[in-house]
Amino acid sequence: MKDALKEFIKPGSKEEALVNKIDFSRLPQHVAVIMDGNGRWAKKRNKPRVEGHKAGSKAVQEVVETCSRMGIKYLTLYAFSKENWKRPKKEVRTLWELLFNYLRKESNVLMENKFRLNVIGDIEQIPKKARKELTKVIHQTREYDRFTINLALNYSGRSEIVDAVKKIMDEERIHKNNVDEDLFSRYLYTSGIPDPDLLIRTSGELRISNFLLWQIAYSEIWVTPVFWPDFSREHMLEAIVDYQERERRFGDIKPKQ
Numbered sequence: 001m002k003d004a005l006k007e008f009i010k011p012g013s014k015e016e017a018l019v020n021k022i023d024f025s026r027l028p029q030h031v032a033v034i035m036d037g038n039g040r041w042a043k044k045r046n047k048p049r050v051e052g053h054k055a056g057s058k059a060v061q062e063v064v065e066t067c068s069r070m071g072i073k074y075l076t077l078y079a080f081s082k083e084n085w086k087r088p089k090k091e092v093r094t095l096w097e098l099l100f101n102y103l104r105k106e107s108n109v110l111m112e113n114k115f116r117l118n119v120i121g122d123i124e125q126i127p128k129k130a131r132k133e134l135t136k137v138i139h140q141t142r143e144y145d146r147f148t149i150n151l152a153l154n155y156s157g158r159s160e161i162v163d164a165v166k167k168i169m170d171e172e173r174i175h176k177n178n179v180d181e182d183l184f185s186r187y188l189y190t191s192g193i194p195d196p197d198l199l200i201r202t203s204g205e206l207r208i209s210n211f212l213l214w215q216i217a218y219s220e221i222w223v224t225p226v227f228w229p230d231f232s233r234e235h236m237l238e239a240i241v242d243y244q245e246r247e248r249r250f251g252d253i254k255p256k257q
């Protein structure tokens, strides 16, 4: 995988120096990103917020390419929270349109590279046009397992937990004594996907904003002041290098290998 990444990195660049620091045998399996700061990026440039979202969808392409070439297995991107419906109608409409355009433009790339697209969140409430395109691409890519792009759309960590409880209660055969953490995890939207090893948040906010509440119990957190549209390959590589310098102890007194 190192070669696939090196192929598109300029020799002698800062990116190359970062790649050389990465231990490819200890990559995070799953990276989750709270893509924040589109609005502030636009404001700084005296542009409407929607321009920030447009620029943000370009950053998505670069991060997808970087992570897949690096050999990361799962990339979860927080693109729209349940709480984001509170925003002005026009902004919300643009966000769903951008998703539609992204899918239209990128679905061939996903297929050619055998990337799987998965969605976590309440998909039923997503506007029809975007939803139809989403279900199509999810279906087309469902057999691929090389690299999964997990889009958090109309997502709420608390709703996910409540939904899991409801599903467990529907399964009349399960006795409460048989409910444990592994079983519970299987009822979450992320069933079958390992917990994120690394959680990145852009734009400097030090909060979780209702994202993957259960799954990030032991994730390493990396926050950068960079606004999402400016988040580049170099920042992703920096996050990985920093992650690999951490000691993950999971409550023990010695690091877990």
Ligand code: IPE
Residues within 6 Å of the ligand: 035, 036, 037, 038, 039, 040, 041, 079, 080, 081, 084, 095, 203, 228
């Ligand atoms: C993140 O950027 C994109 C979404 C939440 C959809 P924001 O739109 O939250 O940008 P800021 O935080 O207002 O700068």
Ligand code: IPE
Residues within 6 Å of the ligand: 034, 035, 036, 037, 078, 079, 080, 081, 084, 205, 207, 209
């Ligand atoms: C979190 O960002 C949601 C997404 C990135 C999709 P927000 O901008 O909505 O979060 P808050 O409101 O700052 O907590």
Ligand code: MG
Residues within 6 Å of the ligand: 036, 037, 038
């Ligand atoms: Mg924000």
